[in-house]
Amino acid sequence: MAGGTLQNTGVDGAAFAGLRHRLLFPSWLTIGVLLVIPVLLMLVYSFLTKEFRGGVVWEFSLAAYDQFFFDRGLFGDEPVKIEWTYINIFIRSIVQASLATVFCLLIGFPTAYYIATRPASSRAIWLFMITVPYWVNLLIRTVSMKFLIRDTGPLNHWLMQAGLISEPFHIINTNIAVQLGLFYSYLPFMVLPIYAAVERFDFALVEAAHDLYANRWTTLRRILIPVVRPGVIAGCILVFVPSLGAFLAPDLLGGAKNFMIGSLIEEQFRGSAGNWPFGAAASMILLSLVLLVLMYYARSESRRP
Amino acid sequence: MNKLANDNESSAASGVAVQLSKVRKQYGGAIALHDVSLTIQDKEFFTLLGPSGCGKTTLLRIIAGFENVTAGSVYLHGKEIANLPANKRPVNTVFQQYSLFPHMSVLDNILFGLQMRGTPAGQAKKRARAMLELVQLQEFANRLPSQLSGGQQQRVALARALAPEPEVLLLDEPLSALDLKLRQAMRIELKQIQEEAGITFIFVTHDQEEALTMSDRIAVMSAGNVQQVGTSHDIYDAPANRFVADFIGESNLLEAQVLHRIGTEVSCALPGGVQVQAEISADATDVSSGTAGHLCIRPERLRLSMPNDPSLNVLTGVVVRQIYLGTDTQLVVKLAEGQVVQVRTQNAEHNSALPTAGSSVDLTIQPGGVRFLSA
Numbered sequence: 263m264a265g266g267t268l269q270n271t272g273v274d275g276a277a278f279a280g281l282r283h284r285l286l287f288p289s290w291l292t293i294g295v296l297l298v299i300p301v302l303l304m305l306v307y308s309f310l311t312k313e314f315r316g317g318v319v320w321e322f323s324l325a326a327y328d329q330f331f332f333d334r335g336l337f338g339d340e341p342v343k344i345e346w347t348y349i350n351i352f353i354r355s356i357v358q359a360s361l362a363t364v365f366c367l368l369i370g371f372p373t374a375y376y377i378a379t380r381p382a383s384s385r386a387i388w389l390f391m392i393t394v395p396y397w398v399n400l401l402i403r404t405v406s407m408k409f410l411i412r413d414t415g416p417l418n419h420w421l422m423q424a425g426l427i428s429e430p431f432h433i434i435n436t437n438i439a440v441q442l443g444l445f446y447s448y449l450p451f452m453v454l455p456i457y458a459a460v461e462r463f464d465f466a467l468v469e470a471a472h473d474l475y476a477n478r479w480t481t482l483r484r485i486l487i488p489v490v491r492p493g494v495i496a497g498c499i500l501v502f503v504p505s506l507g508a509f510l511a512p513d514l515l516g517g518a519k520n521f522m523i524g525s526l527i528e529e530q531f532r533g534s535a536g537n538w539p540f541g542a543a544a545s546m547i548l549l550s551l552v553l554l555v556l557m558y559y560a561r562s563e564s565r566r567p
Numbered sequence: 568m569n570k571l572a573n574d575n576e577s578s579a580a581s582g583v584a585v586q587l588s589k590v591r592k593q594y595g596g597a598i599a600l601h602d603v604s605l606t607i608q609d610k611e612f613f614t615l616l617g618p619s620g621c622g623k624t625t626l627l628r629i630i631a632g633f634e635n636v637t638a639g640s641v642y643l644h645g646k647e648i649a650n651l652p653a654n655k656r657p658v659n660t661v662f663q664q665y666s667l668f669p670h671m672s673v674l675d676n677i678l679f680g681l682q683m684r685g686t687p688a689g690q691a692k693k694r695a696r697a698m699l700e701l702v703q704l705q706e707f708a709n710r711l712p713s714q715l716s717g718g719q720q721q722r723v724a725l726a727r728a729l730a731p732e733p734e735v736l737l738l739d740e741p742l743s744a745l746d747l748k749l750r751q752a753m754r755i756e757l758k759q760i761q762e763e764a765g766i767t768f769i770f771v772t773h774d775q776e777e778a779l780t781m782s783d784r785i786a787v788m789s790a791g792n793v794q795q796v797g798t799s800h801d802i803y804d805a806p807a808n809r810f811v812a813d814f815i816g817e818s819n820l821l822e823a824q825v826l827h828r829i830g831t832e833v834s835c836a837l838p839g840g841v842q843v844q845a846e847i848s849a850d851a852t853d854v855s856s857g858t859a860g861h862l863c864i865r866p867e868r869l870r871l872s873m874p875n876d877p878s879l880n881v882l883t884g885v886v887v888r889q890i891y892l893g894t895d896t897q898l899v900v901k902l903a904e905g906q907v908v909q910v911r912t913q914n915a916e917h918n919s920a921l922p923t924a925g926s927s928v929d930l931t932i933q934p935g936g937v938r939f940l941s942a
C-alpha cells in the first residue's frame with residue numbers, strides 16, 4: 263500500500279519496495295519467532311508419539327487426539343465410545359470462563375462507568391486504584407486469595423465474628439473459589455476497555471435521548487450500551503480467553519476436583535507423568551475453540567450496518 | 568402520551584406557548600440568568616439573540632428540562648413544568664452539535680422519538696418517511712450519521728426533533744456549523760418548515776442577520792438579561808438601549824443632551840452645538856430636558872448633503888477612509904467635534920464620484936432615522 267503511493271510519485275518503486283521489506287523485517291521476525299513457530303511446533307508435537315518421561319518420538323501418531331476424545335478409539339474393532347473425562351474438563355472450563363466473564367461484566371461495567379463519569383482530575387486516581395494490585399505477581403495474588411478465603415482465614419473469621427455464620431463457610435477447593443480467583447484475576451481487563459469506551463462516549467446523546475422521551479433505562483439500553491459495545495466486547499474477550507486457559511486459580515483455589523483446561527495442559531508438560539503430544543493436542547483444541555469464538559464475533563460485527 | 572396532546576389542545580386557546588417568569592439560574596456564585604421573564608406565543612418563530620456566553624443555551628436547556636432553575640417558574644401552555652423531567656416534556660431540541668445517535672441509521676434516528684412516545688409501528692414509519700421527505704433526505708434513510716455531510720446531519724437533527732410533533736421546538740444555533748451559502752438557504756427553509764408545521768420555534772443564535780430574517784419576534788440578550796423583545800423592525804429601528812443599538816446592525820452612537828421633549832419627539836444638542844431631532848420610546852418616562860444620553864444613527868440614515876443645505880440636521884466632517892463593499896460604499900467620517908461616524912451609501916444611487924479620504928463633507932441626518940437612548 264505504502265509502496266503503491268510511493269511508486270506513484272515517480273520515484274523508483276522497486277527500491278522502495280525493497281526498503282519497505284527491510285523495515286518490516288523486525289515485525290515479521292517477532293511475529294514469526296513468538297507466534298507462528300510456537301503454534302506450528304505445538305501443532306506438529308500434537309501429532310507425534312509420546313516418549314516415556316516426557317518429550318517426543320518423531321513418529322506420526324493420532325494417539326493424543328484419540329486419547330482426548332475416545333475411550334475406545336476409531337481404530338479398533340469394537341464400536342466407538344466417547345471419552346468424557348477431558349471433554350467434561352473443557353465444558354467445565356467454558357462454564358467457569360463464561361461465568362467469570364459475566365461477573366466481571368456485571369461488576370466491571372458499573373465500575374468503568376463510574377470512573378469514566380468522574381471529573382477528569384480524579385479519574386487517574388480511580389484507575390490507579392484499580393490497577394495497582396496487578397503490579398503484584400498473579401501467583402502471589404492467588405496464593406493470598408487462598409489465605410483470605412480458607413476455613414481459618416480472615417474472611418470466615420469476620421463473618422463468624424459478625425454473627426452472620428456459625429461455622430466456617432467452606433469456599434476453598436470449590437468451584438466458587440475458582441470463580442472468585444478468575445474474577446479477581448481478570449476484572450481490570452473488563453474495566454479498562456469499557457472505561458476507554460465510556461470515556462469517549464458523548465453524553466450529549468443521553469440528553470438527546472431524554473429529549474426524545476426515552477427514560478433512563480431505555481437510554482442505557484438503546485443508546486449507551488450499543489455505542490460502547492466495542493469496549494464491552496473487547497473486555498469480554500480479554501476476560502474469557504485467559505480465564506479459559508487459566509491454571510493458577512483452579513490449581514491453587516480449586517484443588518484436584520475442579521480441574522480446568524489450563525491445569526490439564528500444564529500437567530502434561532511437567533515431570534514424568536507428562537505427555538507432550540497430549541498436552542499439545544489439548545492446546546490445539548483450546549486454540550481452535552478460542553478462534554471459533556473470535557471468528558463468530560468478527561462475523562457478527564461485519565454484518566452490522 | 569395522548570394526554571399530552573390533549574393538554575396541548577385545551578390550552579392552545581390561551582395563545583401562550585411558553586412563559587418564563589423571573590427565571591434565575593446560578594452556577595455556584597456566577598449568575599447565568601438574571602430574573603428573565605418572557606412570553607412566547609403559540610406558533611411563533613421566537614429568537615433568542617445575543618453574544619456568546621449571554622445565557623441563550625442555558626435558557627433553552629431550562630425550557631427543555633436539562634437544567635433546573637435557581638428561582639422563578641416556567642410554564643408550558645399555562646402549566647408549570649418545573650417538576651416535569653425532560654423526557655416527559657412535549658418539547659424537542661435540535662442540538663448545536665446535532666447529537667445524532669451514531670449507531671442508528673437516519674431512519675432509526677427519526678423513528679426513535681416516535682417509538683418512545685409509543686406511536687404504533689406502521690404510523691411511526693409513515694411519519695418518519697414524511698419527515699425525511701420534508702428535509703429532502705429520502706435517499707439517505709439507511710445511511711449512518713457519519714456518512715452524511717454537516718448540512719445533511721443538520722436536517723436529520725431537524726427531522727428527528729420534528730417527528731414526534733412537539734408543542735415547542737428548541738433550536739440551539741442549528742446553522743452555525745454550516746457554510747454561508749447553505750446557511751442562507753436553510754434560513755428560508757427553516758422558516759417555511761416552521762410555518763407549514765405550525766409549531767412554536769424557539770431559535771437561538773448569535774447572528775443578528777439570521778435573527779432579523781427569520782423571526783417573528785426577537786429577544787436580545789446580554790450577560791443573562793433580556794435587553795429588548797420585539798419584531799425585527801422594532802429592534803432595528805427602535806433599539807431600547809445602547810447595547811441593542813450596537814449589537815443589531817451598525818450604528819453611530821453620539822453623545823447628546825435633551826433640550827426639550829414633546830411626546831415621543833425630542834430635540835437634542837450634540838457637543839458641538841448642532842441640534843438634532845430624534846425619537847424616543849413612549850415608555851422612556853425618565854427622559855426630559857437636560858437628560859444626557861446617546862443618539863443612535865444608522866449608517867444608511869446619514870446622507871452626503873449638497874453644499875449649503877439649509878436643513879437642521881447637518882454635521883460637518885472630513886472623510887478618513889472610503890471602503891467599497893460591492894452594492895454599498897462605506898465612508899468613515901471624522902466629525903468637527905472629533906467623533907467618528909460611519910456613512911453608508913448605495914453605489915447605484917451615485918452618478919458622481921464619492922468623496923475620497925481627506926475631503927470635507929457635510930452630512931444630513933434623514934428625518935425619522937434617529938433615536939435618543941438614555942441607557
Ligand SMILES: Nc1ncnc2c1ncn2[C@@H]1O[C@H](COP(=O)(O)OP(=O)(O)O)[C@@H](O)[C@H]1O
Nearest residue numbers: 594597599617618619620621622623624625626
Ligand atoms: N454547567 C455550567 N457550569 C458553570 N457555568 C456555566 C455552565 N453552563 C453555562 N455556564 C455559564 O453560564 C453563562 C451562559 O452560558 P450559555 O447559556 O452557554 O451562553 P450562550 O449559549 O449564550 O453562549 C456563561 O457564562 C457560562 O460560562
Ligand SMILES: [Mg+2]
Nearest residue numbers: 620623624625
Ligand atoms: Mg450556546
